[in-house]
Amino acid sequence: MRMQLAQILRKWDGKDTAPLEHAYSSFATEPDFTVHLVELCEIEECERGATWLLKHYVAKSRSGLPEQLAARHAAFAPKLTDWEARLHFLQYFEHLQIPEHLEDPLRQMIDSGLTSENKFVRAWSHYALAVLAQRFPAHKSHAIETLERSDACETAGSVKVRIRKALEKLKV
Secondary structure, rough: HHHHHHHHHHHHHOOOHHHHHHHHHOOOOOOOOOHHHHHOOOOOOHHHHHHHHHHHHHHHHOOOOHHHHHHHHHHHHHHOOOOOHHHHHHHHHHHHHOOOHHHHHHHHHHHHHHOOOOOOHHHHHHHHHHHHHHEEEOHHHHHHHHHHHHHOOOOOOHHHHHHHHHHHHHHH
C-alpha cells in the first residue's frame, strides 16, 4: 500500500483531488494507512498530497492521529517545504496531540507563518498559535497580544476572520 500511495502522490498534479479521494476510499480502512501517510509527508515530492490525505482523514474520522504518530508528524512538520503542505498541517493541527518537547519548534514554525506572504498560511498560523497557547498556557498572554496586534494590522479579510476565531478560542 505504501508504494501505491507514494506513486499516486508523486503523480498528483496538485489540482484535481479525484486521485486523492480515490486513494482515500481505497486505503483509509487499512490498519497502517495513517502511518504510511506520515512517512510519506517526509518525502518532499509526496508531502503536499500526503498532508491533504491526512487532513481529509482527520475531517472524515473526526479524530487525530495516535499519540506517537502525531508526535512523529509534528516533529517533522517544521521541515515541510511546500506551502500547501504547511497549510494542510496547520488546518488539522488542533486535532493532534503535541508533546511538550515539540512546543518550541512548532512555535517557531507557526511564528514564521504569521508573516507569510500567503494569506491562507498566515490565517491558519494565527489559529495554530491559539491552539498552541491553549495546550501550553504559559504563553497564552503573549499569544493574545500577538493576535490582537495582528488583528489591528492585518488587511486581508479572510486572515482577520481566522484571527478573531483564534482570539475567541483563547478568551473563552
